[in-house]
Amino acid sequence: MTSFKAPRLSLGNLDADATASVIAAASDIAIILTADGVIHDLAINAEDLARDLAAGTDWLGRRWIETVTVESRPKAEELLRDAVAGRTPRWRHLNQLAPAIGSVPILCAAVRLGTADRAVVFGRDLRPVSSLQQRLVEAQQSVERDYARLRQAETRYRLLFQISPEPILVVDAPSGRVVEMNPAAALLFGKAAKRMVGRYFPEAFAPESQDSVRLLLAGVRAGGRADETVAPLEPDGREVNVAVSLLRQEEGTTFLVRLSPARTDLPALALPRPKSKLLEAVEGAPDAFVVTDHEGRILTTNAAFLEAAQLVTEDQALGEPLGRWLGRQGVEMDVLTGTLRQRGSVRLFATTLRGEHGGTTEVEVSAVSVTEAGGRDCFGFAIRDVGMRLATAPNRAEPLRSVGQITELIGRVPLKDLVREATDVIERLCIEAALQLTGDNRASAAELLGLSRQSLYVKLRRYGLGDLGPEANQLEDS
Structure with a gap:
């Protein structure tokens, strides 16, 4: 502790009023005590503290220890003894009684006033500090709760990652190297799985396919949209479907890569006899039936559609947009596919079917959306010719009622x-x-x-x- 070197020279001849102003400004509350601890005068420098303590109006003439809580009285007596004895002041935490709210925490220090039979108690309101400490504790508890939730979520997703039957790899986006893979992926790669972590991911595929895998990763990283391709593994040449999604994190970006057997690698499925008969019935049905991908491009058709569209072979339709033949206007196909994505089905949508040689037919379309194994949708369209029915339909004599x-x-x-x-x-x-x-x-x-x-x-x-x-x-x- 250091003191003023020349207080008489530095402070000059301070009178009582100046000294009182200095004491009042030095703390939130200042109490003048006699040697036996009776409150002789006080000053409160904070409005909220003066309001809570009722401005100390009934303190004058009372002993100071009577204005503090019971557990604080020994500390108040100790402060007063040290001040009267001229010892170095120490700061102690006391709880001052307050009529409205019970008590107010005050940090106090007592100093003897020169040779006078007086002591002054300097007090600082600890409530702002307590409020900050409480907010800090609440913030720490909130952080701990959020951290616990994150750990639980991480545990759940890691468990899903480990038990998933689908081979999954996590690849660092900037370097393209494998960071982690689940047991299903290790089983897929067999003996080569030991070398996969840290390896450049495209090198896991046959040399002729590595460029396509690199382009796939670059496209997903640039566009941010998931994409997929088919590539053979090295060294056995098994073709797999490589689906890549981009994950953005604070530390950077990673790829989530899902591997599944390509359709060409799947064994032919023997359908039950009733299902095979159903396919035969669709193929020979008088109503047109078309299956398209999620963009509306034709994957397969039956003979009735080829006849209505005035096509000779199915190859003429494969890969072409169905809107080339179906719909009066270009927007009708967009309406159909949009409704299928939202609702999953469409019933009795009236439109026209245009043939390659200019013929048109009034048709009704019913359609359904089906999710493929890769997660994408394909659409099935049943198209019925209603031209004859409209031509022979009698005029409606009875008005509509609802x-x-x-x-x-x-x-x-x-x-x-x-x-x-x-x-x-x-x-x-x-x-x-x-x-x-x-x-x-x-x-x-x-x-x-x-x-x-x-x-x-x-x-x-x-x-x-x-x-x-x-x-x-x-x-x-x-």
Whole structure:
């Protein structure tokens, strides 16, 4: 501890008021005590502390130890003894009684005032420090909880990684070297698995395929989108499907590589007899049937589609977009595929099928989305010719009666006809409701609807509502 070298010269002749100002400014609370510990005067320099301590209005003339909590009284007495004896002041933590909130933590030190029979207690409010400590503890607890959750999540995902039957490798994106692989991948690579960790990943494939694997990794890293390719392994030449996804982390980027047997490497499946008969029925069905990939490009068709599209062989259709033949406009195929991705199926979508030589056929399309083994979707389209049915369908004499019936016409009837039909349905429903409210009183119903009686009877006759009688004929003729 160091003291002022020349306090008389440095501080000059301070009077009592100046000394009081210095003492008050040096702490949050300053208490002047007599030698026997009675509070002679005090100053509180913080508004919130003065409010909580009620400004110490009833402290004057009381012993200081009576204003602190019971457990703090020995420390207060010790501070006072050290001050009277002229010992070096020490800071002690005391709890000062507060009427409103119970107690306030104060860090105190007591100093004797020269030769006077007085001592001054300097106090600092510890609540801001306690608040910071509490926030620090809460932050530490929150970090520990988050860390525990992360450890649990890491444990779960590591367990899934280890027990997954699919071969999975983690590859460092910048270097392309294998960081980790699961037991299924080790089983796939066999004896070579011991050398895989730390090895340049494309080197695990046949030399003629390494460039395609390198391009796959570079494309996924640049575009950020998952992609896949087929490549033979080194040295046995088994073809596998290589699916690569990009994982971004704080430490950098890694590839998650999934390996699965390529379709050409799978043994031919012997379908049960009923399933094989189902395939034969689809192939020979009079309705066209088409299977496309997730982009709408044709994978296979039956004979009925080739005939409707005026094609000679299936090779002419394979790989081509189905929208080349199906749909009145280019957007219809986008609507179909978009609905399939969202809902999984489409029923009775009305459109046209265009042939290679200019012929068109009115058709209804029902379609379904099926997920392939690689995780991508393929679409199956059942296309039925409804041209003959539309040509021979009688004119609809009875009007529609509900919104549901109108909804069923969407895609089959032009929009202007749908609007007209919807208007008729709403008008009919309003007239029926007015008649029900007025107890079938035609005059009151016409007034309720804002119509003349003549107009109401015309609409009643149009929609076939009720028995009109001779009065209606007289009104219509007038």
